[in-house]
């Protein structure tokens with residue numbers, strides 16, 4: 685892509701186009717109120733971002749259930765009490781000419797008991813003494829994601845972005861290492877992807893035709909193979925269920941180390957960054 689094209693508008697599958705190709709990555713800044721409400725610090729940060737020229741601004745990870753919290757002073761979207769502050773954020777972003785999305789998050793087995801979180805693993809083997817979620821509980825969490833998206837729409841956001849990266853609940857369920865379930869949410873790739881797909885389908889069903897959905901993935905982590913993720917993403921993209929796929933790497937020079945797409949020979953510590961970059965292409 686030529687540099688000039690970065691400043692061209694980009695049409696998404698639903699809703700308004702992006703005014704350019706710059707999207708702000710979701711960033712948890714731990715400055716919301718203790719109950720997850722938007723604080724004056726959140727509001728001030730969003731006011732600055734709204735003036736920045738980004739085409740699409742995502743909030744940091746927002747809890748879809750109080751029990752799914754991972755970080756102190758994390759943004760919340762699990763209650764109608766949060767609507768007032770979220771509406772202020774959506775309004776300020778729109779006034780700046782950008783599109784807005786709330787990143788929807790549940791920490792799964794990494795929910796923090798110190799903060800009122802309830803660890804919610806896909807497998808009884810993940811945490812000593814903590815039983816896997818029952819099927820009903822998985823469906824409750826699925827419905828909480830969908831209810832949170834509806835709340836985002838009511839607050840005036842253009843869409844939501846699903847946090848499916850870094851081992852949080854959606855990626856936890858997809859992982860063959862963290863998910864040994866025998867119900868419809870475990871086993872083969874289709875079943876492990878079911879939670880994510882049902883969340884996306886539910887949001888499409890419950891929210892309006894212009895509502896935008898993004899999905900964040902981290903490549904090759906927690907036992908997921910690139911080829912499996914590719915298969916799942918292909919289905920979701922073929923069905924035009926989402927508007928954008930957000931690949932979070934942490935390491936921009938990361939290469940595939942396992943599975944069908946692994947690079948051979950494997951890299952060693954002696955490989956320089958430029959070499960790694962070339963191999964990653």
Ligand SMILES: Cc1cc2nc3c(=O)[nH]c(=O)nc-3n(C[C@H](O)[C@H](O)[C@H](O)COP(=O)(O)O)c2cc1C
Pocket residue numbers: 709710711712713743744745787847849900931932933934935936
């Ligand atoms: C302070 C901080 C907060 C972050 N918060 C979130 C978050 O809420 N949600 C998320 O998906 N990623 C979060 N990230 C990850 C970033 O969005 C981004 O993926 C990371 O900085 C690596 O960049 P890359 O994905 O372009 O490789 C955070 C990163 C930092 C440094």
